[in-house]
Amino acid sequence: MINLTASIWVGALEQGLLYGVMVLGVYITFRVLDFPDLTVDGSFTLGGAVAARLIYSGYSPWLATFMGLAAGLIAGLCTGLLHTKVRIAPLLAGILMMIALYSINLRVMGGKSMLSLLRIDTVFTDITLLGIPKQLVVITLGLAFIIVICYLMFVFLQTEVGLALRATGDNEQMIRSLGVNTHYSKVVGLSLGNGLVGLSGALVAQYQSFSDAGMGIGMIVVGLASVIMGEVVIGNKTLRRTLIAVVIGSIIYRIVITFVMRIGLPATDLKLFTAVLVILAMAMPIVKEKLPAGKASER
Secondary structure (H helix, E strand, O other): OOOHHHHHHHHHHHHHHHHHHHHHHHHHHHHHHHOOOOHHHHHHHHHHHHHHHHHHOOOOOHHHHHHHHHHHHHHHEEEEEHHHOOOOHHHHHHHHHHHHHHHHHHHHOOOOOOOEOOOOOOOHHHHHOOOOEEEEHHHHHHHHHHHHHHHHHHHHHOOHHHHHHHHHHOOOOOOOOOOOOOOHHHHHHHHHHHHHHHHHHHHHHHHHHHEEEOOOOOHHHHHHHHHHHHHOOOOOOOOHHHHHHHHHHHHHHHHHHHHHHHHHHHHHHHHHHHHHHHHHHHHHHHHHHHHHHHHHHHH
C-alpha cells in the first residue's frame, strides 16, 4: 500500500516536470509576450503526434523528440505570421491555428485518433542503458530538460532580442517608438513558446506510450494555472525566481490534481476543477492586497 501511494506521488512529480516544459512555453507567450495564444492546445498534440509517428516508423526517439519541438516552432511561426502579416487579432489567430492543427494532427497520425507506442523504444528506455534506475528515469530526464531550458531562457531573455521581446509584452507602443520591430519580436516569442509546447507534447506522448488527438485539449488552461500558482507561491520579482516558480507551479498543479483524484473527485470534473483553480489563483493577488488594507482600516 505504501509503495502504491509513493508511486502515485512520484508519478505526479514526473508529470509536473514533463508538463513543466509546456508551462515554460506558455510563460513566454502569456507572461513575457502578453499574447493570448490558444495555439498551445494544437501544438502540444502536434509535438506528440510527430514524435509518435516518427518513432512508430522506426526513427530515433531523440530525433523524433526534437522534430516535435521543430513542429511546435512552425505552428507558433504560423500564428505569428497570421497576426503580424495578415493582421488577425491575437485571440482569433490562435483559435484558427488550433482548429487547423486538429486536422493536421490527424493526418500526421495517419488518420488515426490514437497512435500507440507500446513495446517500442522511447527516449526513456534509451536512458536506462546509461545505468539510471528505472524508477528515476523520467525524473532524471525531465529534470535535465527543465534545467537546460531554464538556463537557455534565462540567458536568452537578457540578450538584445530577449529584452526586446520582454519590452514588447510590457509596452508595445513605447518599444516601437524606439525603433524595435515588434512584429519580429512577436513571431520569435510565439515560435519559441510553441516550440517548447511541442517538445513537451513529444515527451508526454512517449511517457504515456501513445499519442492522442485530444491530448492537448485544455493545455492552455493547465499552463496558465501552473504559471499563476507558481507566481503566487514562489513570487516573480526576478527573472531567475520566475522561471523557478513556473516549474514549481507545474509540479504543484500535478500534485493538487493527484490529491483531488485520490479523495474521490470524478475524472469528468477535472476541467471544472482546473478552471476554479485558475480563478482562485488569479484572485490571490487581489486578496493579498486587500488583507493589509483591511487590517489597517480596522486599526
